[in-house]
Amino acid sequence: xxxxxxxxxxxxxxxGQEVTLRCKPISGHDYLFWYRQTMMRGLELLIYFxxxxxxxxxxxxxxxxxxxxxxxxxxxLKIQPSEPRDxxxxxxxxxxxxxxxxxxxxxxxxLTVV
Amino acid sequence: xxSVTQLDSxxxxxxxxxxxxxxxxxxxxxxxxxxYVQHPNKGLQLLLKYTSAATLVKGINGFEAEFKKSxxxxxxxxxxxxxxxxxxxxxxxxxxxxxxxxFGAGTTVTVRA
Numbered sequence: 410x411x412x413x414x415x416x417x418x419x420x421x422x423x424x425g426q427e428v429t430l431r432c433k434p435i436s437g438h439d440y441l442f443w444y445r446q447t448m449m450r451g452l453e454l455l456i457y458f459x460x461x462x463x464x465x466x467x468x469x470x471x472x473x474x475x476x477x478x479x480x481x482x483x484x485x486l487k488i489q490p491s492e493p494r495d496x497x498x499x500x501x502x503x504x505x506x507x508x509x510x511x512x513x514x515x516x517x518x519x520l521t522v523v
Numbered sequence: 524x525x526s527v528t529q530l531d532s533x534x535x536x537x538x539x540x541x542x543x544x545x546x547x548x549x550x551x552x553x554x555x556x557x558x559y560v561q562h563p564n565k566g567l568q569l570l571l572k573y574t575s576a577a578t579l580v581k582g583i584n585g586f587e588a589e590f591k592k593s594x595x596x597x598x599x600x601x602x603x604x605x606x607x608x609x610x611x612x613x614x615x616x617x618x619x620x621x622x623x624x625x626f627g628a629g630t631t632v633t634v635r636a
Binding site for chain 1: 555557559565566567568569572575576613619622624625626628629
């Protein structure tokens with residue numbers, strides 16, 4: 410397996426524009442997580458899914474953020490409209506549905522909102 | 524709810540000397556514990572994990588960690604630091620009934636030549 414695949418790797422956009430980040434989890438993993446990493450706040454869990462169903466979205470900062478998982482092999486994180494304070498590295502991770510297993514992370518998307 | 528405290532935000536060592544990164548956890552259950560490493564501008568890579576088997580866990584690149592329930596600790600060590608160990612390290616906890624991972628704030632390791 411190629412691991413967790415995120416796209417794009419880098420995104421630069423203007424304030425007010427819509428941004429969509431994409432993630433392909435490892436095949437067979439039941440859990441998918443979206444994290445945001447900044448210098449100030451470290452790694453924050455935004456939302457996670459189990460079998461394509463959102464389980465906990467309490468970390469989503471505002472209504473401007475939304476996430477979907479239409480099928481087991483694809484998830485998106487959308488920011489609309491984007492703001493400069495959304496600039497961060499966004500990681501996607503997936504994990505098997507078995508206890509005592511680790512999560513596997515993608516390479517991240519570095520988002521810059523100017 | 525589970526949580527993790529990494530006691531040092533930054534550790535600086537000389538090449539060839541031991542490395543110690545400290546982690547304390549809080550959990551109401553028998554947790555699983557992990558150490559991840561993140562090199563600059565890279566994703567997170569698993570170093571090692573504890574899942575209620577042996578309390579001394581060996582990982583990649585010569586790292587190991589010891590689970591001490593009485594001290595609620597899971598400290599990471601390496602006998603001899605290498606320049607390539609310069610990175611950020613995260614201690615992570617998860618509980619049996621909860622599949623999300625709780626991250627510590629991270630420890631940045633600098634290795635001096």
